[in-house]
Amino acid sequence: MTRRNISVLTLTIAALFLTGMAFAQVVDPGVRSSTGVNAGQPLASVSANAADLAFFNSGLDQFNEQQTVTGDNPGLGPRFNLDGCGGCHSQPAPGGTSPSANVFPNVGPNPQSQAIVNGLVRSTTNTIPSFVTANGPVREARFPFFFNAAGGANVNNPNGGVEDLFTVSGRADAGACSLTQPSFAQAAAANNLIFRIPTPVFGSGLMANIDDSTLLNNQAAQAGNGFGIAGDFNRNGNDGTISRFGWKAQNKSLLLFSGEAYNVEMGISNELFMQDRPLPGEGGAGGTGGRGLPANCLNLAGNGYPEDIAHSDGVDASTSASDVTLFAIFMEDLAPPTPSTTVPGGATSISRGRANFIAVGCSVCHTPTLRTQPSQKTAGLSNANANLFSDLEIHHMGTGLADNVSQGGAGGDQFRTSPLWGLGQRIFFLHDGRTNNLITAVNAHGSNGSEANASLNAAAALSLSAQQDLINFLRSL
Ligand code: HEC
Ligand code: HEC
Numbered sequence: 001m002t003r004r005n006i007s008v009l010t011l012t013i014a015a016l017f018l019t020g021m022a023f024a025q026v027v028d029p030g031v032r033s034s035t036g037v038n039a040g041q042p043l044a045s046v047s048a049n050a051a052d053l054a055f056f057n058s059g060l061d062q063f064n065e066q067q068t069v070t071g072d073n074p075g076l077g078p079r080f081n082l083d084g085c086g087g088c089h090s091q092p093a094p095g096g097t098s099p100s101a102n103v104f105p106n107v108g109p110n111p112q113s114q115a116i117v118n119g120l121v122r123s124t125t126n127t128i129p130s131f132v133t134a135n136g137p138v139r140e141a142r143f144p145f146f147f148n149a150a151g152g153a154n155v156n157n158p159n160g161g162v163e164d165l166f167t168v169s170g171r172a173d174a175g176a177c178s179l180t181q182p183s184f185a186q187a188a189a190a191n192n193l194i195f196r197i198p199t200p201v202f203g204s205g206l207m208a209n210i211d212d213s214t215l216l217n218n219q220a221a222q223a224g225n226g227f228g229i230a231g232d233f234n235r236n237g238n239d240g241t242i243s244r245f246g247w248k249a250q251n252k253s254l255l256l257f258s259g260e261a262y263n264v265e266m267g268i269s270n271e272l273f274m275q276d277r278p279l280p281g282e283g284g285a286g287g288t289g290g291r292g293l294p295a296n297c298l299n300l301a302g303n304g305y306p307e308d309i310a311h312s313d314g315v316d317a318s319t320s321a322s323d324v325t326l327f328a329i330f331m332e333d334l335a336p337p338t339p340s341t342t343v344p345g346g347a348t349s350i351s352r353g354r355a356n357f358i359a360v361g362c363s364v365c366h367t368p369t370l371r372t373q374p375s376q377k378t379a380g381l382s383n384a385n386a387n388l389f390s391d392l393e394i395h396h397m398g399t400g401l402a403d404n405v406s407q408g409g410a411g412g413d414q415f416r417t418s419p420l421w422g423l424g425q426r427i428f429f430l431h432d433g434r435t436n437n438l439i440t441a442v443n444a445h446g447s448n449g450s451e452a453n454a455s456l457n458a459a460a461a462l463s464l465s466a467q468q469d470l471i472n473f474l475r476s477l
Contacts, residue, residue, distance in 0.1 A: 021446070021456065021457050021460035021461070022443045022446065022456075022460055023439050023442055023443055023459065023460055023467055023471075024460075024464075025464055026439055026464060026467045026468045026471050027468065027471070028437050028438040028439050028471060028475070029344035029345070029471070029472065029475050030475075031424070031425055031426070031427055032340065032343060032344065032424035032425055032475055032476070033343075034092045034093075034425060037092065037337075037338060037425065038338065039092045039093040039095075039096065039202060039337060039338075039422070039425065040092075040093025040094050040095055040096070040202070040334065041334075041335050042056045042333045042334065042335060043205070043333055043334070043335045043378060043380030043381070044335070044380060045378045045379040045380035045381075046333045046378050046380065049378070051317065052333065052378055054316070054317075054318045055317065055318045055321070055326070055329045055330075055333070056329065056330055056333045057318075058318035058319070058321070058326050058330075059318075059326040059327060059328075059329045059330025059331075059333070060094060060330050062085075062323045062326045062327060062330070063084070063085045063086050063089075063094055063095070063326075063327055063330050063331075064084060064085070064086035064094055065084055065086075066083045066084045066087075067083045067084060067266055067268060068083070068173070069168050069171060069173040069174055069300050069301065070173040070300065070301050070302070071173070074301035074303065074307065075266075075267070075268040075269070075301050075307030075308060076168065076266055076267055076268060077167065077168035077174065077177075077266075077267040077297075077300060078167055078168050078169075078174070078177050078179055078267060078276065078293060078297040078298075078300060079164035079166070079167055079168075079179065079267050079277065079278070079279065080164055080165075080166055080167075080168070080265065080266050080267040081140060081162075081164055081165050081166065081264075081265045081266070082104060082138075082265060082266065083120055083266060084266070085261065085265070085327060087103075087104075087138075088138045088198045088265070089198050089200065089201060091200075091425070091426065091427055092425045095200065095201045095202055095330070095331060095334045096200045096201075096202065096422070096425070096426075097197065097198045097199060097200040097426055097427075097428070098136055098137040098138040098197045098198050098427065098428050098433060099136060099138070099427070100135050100136040100137070100427045100428075100436075101134070101135065101136070103132065103133075103134070103135075103136045103137070103138050104128070104132050104138070104165070120166075121166045122169065122170030122171055124170050125167065125169040125170035125178075126165075126166050126167060126169070126170070126181060127181065129141070129165055129181075129184040130184070130185070130188070131184070131188075131193075131195065132165065136427070136428065136433075137197045137427070137428040137433035138197055138198055138433075139195040139196070139197060139432070139433060140162055140165075140195065140196045140197075140265075141162070141163045141165065141182070141184060141187075141193060141194070141195060142159070142160055142161060142162055142163060142193075142194050142195075142196070142403075142405055143159045143160075143161075143163055143182070143187050143192050143193060143194075143280075144158065144159060144160055144192055144194055144403065144404040144405050144412075145157055145158055145159055145192055145404075146158075146159045146280075146281060146286040146288060147186070147190065147192070151186060151189075151190060152190050152192075153190045153191065153192035157286050157287070158286075158405075158406065159280050159281070159285070159286055160280075160404075160405040160406060160407065161279070161280035161285065162264050163182035163184070163187075163279055163280070164182070164264070164265075164267070164277075164279065165181065165182075166181065167179040167180070167181060168267075168297075168300065173300070174297075174300060175296060175300065176296045177294070177296050177297035177300060178294075178296075178297075179293075179294075179297060182279060194403040194404070194405060194432060195431075195432040195433065196247055196431055196432060197428055197431065197432065197433035199245075199246065199247065199418075200337075200422050200426070201254075201331040201334060202334050202335065202336055202337050202421070202422055203334065203335065203336030203337065203386065203388065203419075203421055203422075204245070204254055204331050204332065204334065205254070205331065205332035205333060205334065205377075205380075205381050206336060206372050206381060206384060206386035206388070207244060207245070207386060207388060207392070207419070208244070208245075208253060208254055208332060209372040209373055209375050209381045209382075210244075210370050210371070210372055210373065210386060210392070211373040212241055212242045214370055214371060214373070215233065215242055215370070215391070215392055215393075216233075218367055218370060218391055219231060219233075219391065219393060222364050222367075222391070225361065225364045226361070226454075227361035227364055227454040227455045227458070228451065228453075228454050229361065229364045229365060229395070229451045229452070229454075229455070230395070230396075230451060231365065231391060231393035231394070231395050231417075231451070232393060232394050232395075232409065232414070233249070233392070233393055233394065233409075234248060234249040234250055234394050234407070234408045234409045234410045234416070235408065235409055236252040236408075237408065238252075239252075242392070243408065244392045244416070245257050246407070246416070247415055247416060247418075247431040248394060248405075248407040248408070248410035248414060248415055248416055249392060249393075249394055249408075249410065249416035250407035250408045250410060253328075254327075254328040254331050254332055255272070255324065255325070255328040256272060257328075258272075258323075258324040258325075258327035258328045258331070259271070259272025259273050259324045260272070260273060261327075262308060262323065262324055262327070263276070263277050264277055268307050268308055268323075269305050269306040269307045269308070270306045270307065270308040270309075270322065270323070270324045271306055271308070271309060271310070271322060271324065272324060273306075274305055274306050275305070276293055276297075276298060276305075276307075278290065278292050278293045308322050308323045308324060309322055310322045310325070332377070332381070333378065335380075336386065336387065336388075336421055336422075337421045337422035337424075337425070337477070339387075339421070339424070339476050339477045340424065340476045341476070342476075343476060344472050344475050344476065345468070345469070345472030345475075345476075346472075349468070349469045349472045349473075350469070350472055350473050350476045351473075352466070352469040352473075353469035353470045353471070353472050353473025353474070353476075354473045356459075356462060356466050356467075356469055356470045356473070357470055357473055357474075359458075360455055360458035360459040360462065360470075361454065361455035361458060362455055362459070362470075363389075364391075364455065365390070365391055365393070365395055365417040365451075365452065365455075366389040366390055366391070366417055366418075366420055367388075367389065367390060367391040367417075368387060368389055369385045369386065369387050369388075370385075370386050370388065370391075370392075371383065371384070371385060371386070372384045372385075372386055387421055388419040388420075388421050389419055389420035389421055389423075389477065390416065390417040390418065390419040390420070391417050392416060392417065393416070393417060394409070394410045394414040394415060394416055394417075395414060395415065395417060395451045395452070396411075396413050396414055396449055396450065396451050397413055397414070397415050397445070397447075397449075397450050397451070397452065398413060398446070398447035398448050398449040398450030398451075398452075398453070399413065399447050399448045399449055400444055400446070400447025400448075400450070401413065401415065401430065401431070401444060401445075401447065401450070402449075403431065403432070413449060413450075415431060418430075420474065420477050421477055422477065423438075423474055423475065423477040424474070424475040424476055424477050429441035430444060438471060438474055438475065439471060442456070442459070442471075442474075443456070
């Protein structure tokens with residue numbers, strides 16, 4: 001367990017009024033021990049049903065499997081971030097969030113000295129980007145804008161798509177496919193580079209199963225809160241219903257996220273996303289004139305498209321299902337995190353902290369509990385309390401957190417209220433993983449234009465021991 005002492009932040013008086021005041025002199029107790037926590041288990045109702053459990057276990061296997069370009073688990077690439085879901089979603093158990101070690105393929109102290117990095121990435125054709133470090137977090141990169149002729153960010157031409165870190169080029173099984181990585185160094189120099197870290201998926205089946213009316217009623221109930229907090233929903237472009245997954249609530253469902261992640265993170269086309277994915281400019285977006293992936297980088301596995309399919313030769317339901325279906329079922333069936341009633345700080349401190357969390361308005365956005373709708377899938381998802389600590393709305397979080405990327409209805413400074421369940425066991429915080437200190441994460445709520453400024457000010461006005469109770473409560477989740 002790490003302990004961190006926070007020094008008083010030096011803010012000017014003007015900044016205090018404009019933005020938020022800061023927490024001071026409280027201690028983040030650090031990542032809560034996983035002893036007895038049992039993260040990553042299926043819902044009890046799933047364990048109790050052999051067929052459902054078979055689906056869950058097949059999904060878990062697929063989630064952790066390392067994919068290859070050709071061979072047994074084919075389809076990886078030609079561009080990718082990593083070769084398996086489980087590599088990025090692993091803390092504290094499969095389905096979780098960014099680990100702090102063994103992050104990307106064998107990123108060690110001097111990765112460039114190795115001819116082949118973990119057998120996955122050829123360092124003769126790939127370099128490890130500077131922001132991928134041995135101790136994490138896992139970072140995905142996006143360029144908010146396309147570049148202008150002078151190599152700067154063209155703020156009139158928004159990009160915002162994921163720039164995959166690696167290519168399969170140089171691998172024996174990649175044939176003549178020769179691709180170059182995105183220009184991360186140029187993007188960094190032009191201040192045109194933003195990051196996202198993985199969000200955990202424990203309890204995500206409950207989040208998926210909350211009716212829009214429940215979310216809208218919760219929003220209505222918060223109107224007139226004394227903290228100046230508004231809030232919107234991001235909506236799915238296809239059917240207009242409320243979308244809820246991802247840092248900007250840009251994604252409608254676990255199945256859709258699975259299909260997208262398989263293609264965007266791993267380069268594996270599937271029944272939801274049928275084509276191998278080029279980079280944004282390579283695919284012609286933003287008027288760049290790109291013509292798509294070169295012919296000799298297509299169909300590398302030689303099986304045709306899509307690379308992941310439902311199997312007509314399966315012997316039972318779980319072996320017939322496509323990988324994307326299994327990913328979605330695995331995530332949907334994952335039990336929510338179990339909070340501690342005593343650690344850290346003891347039961348009294350945690351319950352005072354919860355009361356403070358509500359009193360200073362954190363709970364206006366971080367709604368403690370929302371009720372799920374009836375589920376046809378398994379009893380554990382039906383009419384249940386999802387203690388997610390989120391309204392699933394998007395809020396303006398100010399200049400300090402803005403990443404200038406728009407996704408669906410979410411603009412450059414809007415983010416989904418982070419669900420806080422499982423927070424006690426997360427290592428990195430905020431959409432870009434900028435800190436592993438919970439107090440820094442709370443203080444980041446304060447900046448020009450943030451809906452959370454008044455709430456943060458109220459928190460900062462609490463006594464030091466009340467602030468510590470609040471932090472203990474957060475780490476108990
Ligand atoms: C390279 C690392 C990486 C890999 C590999 C990866 N993810 Fe993720 N995952 C992320 C990041 C980063 C986010 C946040 C994306 C965002 O909103 O910008 C995320 C978010 C998610 C979410 C949204 C959860 C929520 O509540 O918001 C789901 C679901 C998900 N991933 C599923 C998967 C699945 C399934 C796979 C494998 C097919 C996968 N991921 C592979 C990095 C990864
Ligand atoms: C206006 C809505 C709003 C209010 C009020 C608010 N938050 Fe948040 N909170 C957010 C959003 C949105 C994020 C994600 C921001 C990002 O990643 O850029 C977040 C992120 C967090 C995180 C980091 C979680 C993670 O996944 O990394 C913590 C911890 C947190 N909030 C605690 C608090 C506390 C404590 C308070 C009260 C002092 C509070 N929040 C008030 C909206 C809010």
